[in-house]
Amino acid sequence: xxxxxxxxxxxxxxxxxxxxxxxxxxxxxxxxxxxxxxxxxxxxxxxxxxxxxxxxxxxxxxxxxxxxxxxxxxxxxxxxxxxxxxxxxxxxxxxxxxxxxxxxxxxxxxxxxxx
Numbered sequence: 001x002x003x004x005x006x007x008x009x010x011x012x013x014x015x016x017x018x019x020x021x022x023x024x025x026x027x028x029x030x031x032x033x034x035x036x037x038x039x040x041x042x043x044x045x046x047x048x049x050x051x052x053x054x055x056x057x058x059x060x061x062x063x064x065x066x067x068x069x070x071x072x073x074x075x076x077x078x079x080x081x082x083x084x085x086x087x088x089x090x091x092x093x094x095x096x097x098x099x100x101x102x103x104x105x106x107x108x109x110x111x112x113x114x115x
Contacts, residue, residue, distance in 0.1 A: 046098055047066075048097065048099065048110070052093065062079070072089065074087055074089070089111040095107075
């Protein structure tokens with residue numbers, strides 16, 4: 001096969017594959033990917049660190065493996081207490097650190113809504 005013809009065919013095939021991929025992305029539904037999380041669920045199964053005030057107003061520094069997120073609270077394994085605990089978003093003081101990435105986010109960003 002002529003090398004120039006091979007290059008032309010390769011370019012056409014590459015372009016068609018690119019267009020097909022773009023169409024798939026355009027028509028994809030959120031449920032199409034079972035591993036995609038909504039923005040508010042993206043921190044599930046991650047370890048976070050934050051300062052927290054309990055119901056009595058006592059401050060502590062917590063590291064938690066996040067297992068579940070609800071509207072007003074989240075729960076997970078607390079490294080300080082060494083057991084599963086539930087935490088309210090509005091009692092988080094300051095920023096939240098995602099341990100594995102070092103990402104620093106606000107409590108509202110972590111909750112997925114204004115806190």
